[in-house]
Amino acid sequence: MTLLPVAFCLVTGGALAKPTTVSIDELRADEQQRQTALIITQVMEKFHYRKPRLDNDMSSAVFDRYLESLDANRSFFSAADIAEFEAYRDKLDDSLRTGKLEPAFQIFRRFRELVEYRIGFATDLLESNEFNFNRDEQYQFDRSKAEWMPDGAALDDLWRKRVKNDILSLRLSGKDEKEINKTLGKRYEGIARRVSQMAAEDVFQAFVNAFTLSVEPHTSYMSPRLSENFDIGMRLSLQGIGAVLSNDNEFTEIQSTVPGGPAEKSGELKSGDRIVGVAQGDGGEMEDVIGWRLQDVVDLIRGPKDSIVRLSILPKSQGIGGRTREVTLTRDEIKLEDKAAKSEVIEVEGVRLGVVEIPAFYRDFGAQAAGVENFRSTTRDVRALLDKLQSDRVDGIIIDLRRNGGGSLSEATELTGLFIEKGPVVQVKDSSGNVEIERDPDPEQVYAGPLAVLVDRNSASASEIFAGAIQDYNRGLILGEPTFGKGTVQTLVDLGRFLRSRDDIGRLRLTMAQFFRVQGGSTQHRGVMPDIVYPTAKGAAEHGERALDNALPWASIQPAEHQLLGVQSVTELREASARRIAKNPGFRFLIEEEEDLIDLEKRNTVSLRESVRRAEWDEREQVRLDRRNRLREFRGLPALDNLDDADEERFVSEEEKDEEGIRRIMLEESANILADQIRSTRPRTALVN
Known part of the structure; x- marks a missing residue:
């Protein structure tokens, strides 16, 4: 409930x-x-x-x-x-x-x-x-x-x-x-x-x-009472397991994991997974939490830093009738550096590309308020990474915003400014109809070369502001899946302020403004539609704001005056990408996984005949195992005998957790697309006999 x-x-x-x-x-x-x-x-x-x-x-x-x-x-x-x-x-x-x-x-x-x-x-x-x-x-x-x-x-x-x-x-x-x-x-x-x-x-x-x-x-x-509990959470918001939960019928569902937190680092918890049990320490009894209120589950998972909590998880990929597995996490502080931007260089047929992964739009407001001159922020960290990548003579840059749920609006605005010289970045319309324009505060353009932005269905809020601005200026290619569609602004209203006594009567989390892109369209509901949409996006239509009851609809206002930085034709790039994806076993894996999840979500009944349930279970496990092994063959890895072998990844180092390169499938294709664009704009040298 x-x-x-x-x-x-x-x-x-x-x-x-x-x-x-x-x-x-x-x-x-x-x-x-x-x-x-x-x-x-x-x-x-x-x-x-x-x-x-x-x-x-x-x-x-x-x-x-x-x-x-x-x-x-x-x-x-x-x-x-x-x-x-x-x-x-x-x-x-x-x-x-x-x-x-x-x-x-x-x-x-x-x-x-x-x-x-x-x-x-x-x-x-x-x-x-x-x-x-x-x-x-x-x-x-x-x-x-x-x-x-x-x-x-x-x-x-x-x-x-x-x-x-x-x-x-x-x-x-x-x-x-x-x-x-x-x-x-x-x-x-x-x-x-x-x-x-x-x-x-x-x-x-x-x-x-x-x-x-x-x-x-x-x-x-x-x-x-809940306001007081919320305050405790905000004061200690950088400690815990780092997971955002919601209530789905009688299940507690993982909505997202916080970058740098124990849940995200474990690699074992994904959006849509259900928590069905909670236990304390290495040997505590597993408490069944099906049918619990959300706040009661939150209270049970809480505990001191460095303590252990064990979760019984019903994976989204298993469906309601599937098998559970146990995940052990150590509660820890979520340090700023754990969710900081990082970079790497990859090569695609002679084209060197820098990849900058940004898990969140962060800003150390505490250090800033204390007068620390070099406080950490997304924009400052990315500026340093761009300088390093350009000194390494990369031919293009990919900004990876997958699973980035947003953060500081000022960081989204300032980060956009690294890639343009000047101009508006986002428009904010309040409940009175007033429109305020957030502009690039710095005239310096740190990087002016070829650019692509990779997004997915979980890229939200500040991520959508950045991606939308890059697209509106024709500054770079937007690749991936339609984004989350979170284009509203909330504020906390202390209701006691309306009483003479100033008694504590709780607070209202109130939607009071909406974001609009430079070209006038909202990021709300529709999100940002990539220039090249990957076929994994089939399930994104029922994700994010689009799946929420009474969500604000898409709307538009007058465009803000801005300068287009180029005219891009993506037809040939899109066609070349489609040909590659059709032959790519990695994308076949992602697409089949997506189709399975869609089919599971459509089902609302299960058989109560034990032989039928066991047969369905075994068949589903075999299909998933065969799919996983096709991907492993593509990556040059030995086949698994069963899916329990895949679960052994929890005991390997963080660097080895994605040995099958599942997270790199979209990134690799994005690199191919940007490399195609770079090659198409290079001057062609005539052959002399």
Whole structure:
């Protein structure tokens, strides 16, 4: 259930007070929450970029979103329950505007009663152990888009299948009956316990966020308790495992890994992987976290620097019915140098190319504020790398922004200035319609030669500003996949400032501006479309902002006056690239992996017949093994006997982790494209007989 819409960066922190069961009679709004609702409504209507209207249409959207936040998989409420609540569908706007919040609390109290009943029902089923795994039936594990079950009898059958599926999944993972009963007993009890520990503050936050998320996906309310927790995270944001998590139905999903953090360095955690268990130290018991609230998982993963946390991971490539694996991480400080830009030189048929990889747009604001003259920043580091590469007499430069989720806006602006002499870089439009132009602050052009920028679906925000500006000036080639499409600006609003008492009533993370490119189009939603799009981009259409409900649409404003630095024709380059990619086993590997993931994400049912599940599992493992070995043959490496051999990479050095060169497949083709362009512009020497 998606009760906490904000993704968290996992960091170390102090132990929190152990939550206790809240009496159902205590689940009522207090005066402060009623007042907070009034303030949030006014702030949203006045300052949010969208200027939302609280009317019956919005009320209906909030109604649906609130029910979804409580019962995302539609396994507790029945259609009969929903019919009882329909009287509130057009009244929740009035609840927010007047502070009369009883409808939201009444719905939650009913939800809590249903959770207690259903968990008792599931526990009885588990103890009865009367399941026939030879019976041919299907379980729909993803019901987020399904109709509500008509009544309690239909929910009984759904839960029978759910418990059966949970047992079967653990059987396939090699657990014995005793372990299975213990694991699932704790899982079900944990779901009920966490709901029973939700206080009025949590219910209020869930309801308010049903409103904010019905407006736009990056706006959310943080209660005073969550705000305090957020502050702890921000103060210690350079320590932890370095992973940003989100809640996807009953799973905790890895949204991204932080450059330089333990998760990213391990090479074992990828976007879309699900955390299903957490254990402390080398020998601590693995705690099943399926069905946990996001913040509870965050609290469990926290711990002191240099301590060990073990995660049970269900890889995205395995799907819901796949096997898990264990990842061991040592919590550590994320040092600035770990995410700093770095460079290398590669050669393509006589053309020397410098590659500058930029994991993030960083700036040491602390050192800058302290007056340190040579504080670290992306632009300063890249300037030094460009000087070194030019002294090494490279013929062109590739800027690699894959997986770069953004960072400092000033760094994106200044970095662009290294490649142009002067001019605007990005336009920022606020909620009042005012447009401010961010310009290159330095007239020096550090590098004026051939340039390519490599991006992927995870290149976001500041990365899109830089790539968009390079494209708008015709300064270089943009290669890879359509980018994330994050073109909005958020700010934290302390809601207590609207009270005379200045009491802490929480904060609102508010979207208040939007980025626009030099040519006038937004980076929002569409992202930056590369000049040459790689065929791995098939799944990017359902990634990033494009996949978020209520995301701001693409828009445009007047272009900023700027000078085109050249006219580029990419037709021949694109055709040559397509011919190479068609014969490249590396790209074949990436494309087939992508197609597999798309097929897995389309599936929302699994067989409950054990022989069928085992056969599907074995077939999927064999297909993945064959694909991996074709890539290894291409790289001149010995074949693997099974995929467990590939997992042994966790014990090798960081330099050897990508021995199959998976991360280099796109880079190598980008080098070929830029080399083609450089060769096409070189003067041709006539032959003299």
